[in-house]
Amino acid sequence: MKRTDLLLYARRAAMGCVAILLLAAGFWSSWGTAQHVLLAKGREHGTLRVDRCGDQTCTGRYKPEGSLPARGDMTIEKSVAVKKGAQLPVVVKPGSSELVRTGAGGALHAWVPLGGALVLAALVIGGGLRMTRLAWSAAALGGALLVGAFFTL
Structure with a gap:
């Protein structure tokens, strides 16, 4: 295996870890409030x-x-x-x-940190991992969550 291939795999692994960390932090931040709305x-x-x-x-x-x-x-x-x-x-x-x-507005408002994390992770997925379709999907999902929370409140 060449050194350049090893660096490429290391970069992809690091970017994957950053994206997973962003999504896990967004989920964890949202779950503190969302559990009371969803499991009411x-x-x-x-x-x-x-x-x-x-x-x-x-x-x-x-x-x-x-x-x-x-x-x-x-x-x-x-x-x-x-x-x-x-x-x-x-x-x-x-x-x-x-x-x-509670209600739709409360549920969407509880998941706002995850929506922001999806938008940020989309940048890492698209730029660092070069997975543009997945990046656009994550950005669209995060953006829809943020816009939905804005309009339901």
């Missing part, structure tokens, strides 16, 4: 009325479904679409006072 059966559901928003979170009064009493000062991650007075369908993260938005 058996969790406490309700509605949040947004009272105030800070730099990172919004707080408000939470009214659970059923006969449980309402609670105040529950927090949700701030997004562009959250405004004071808005009513949001939410699920409670177990053992905390944090809420996660």
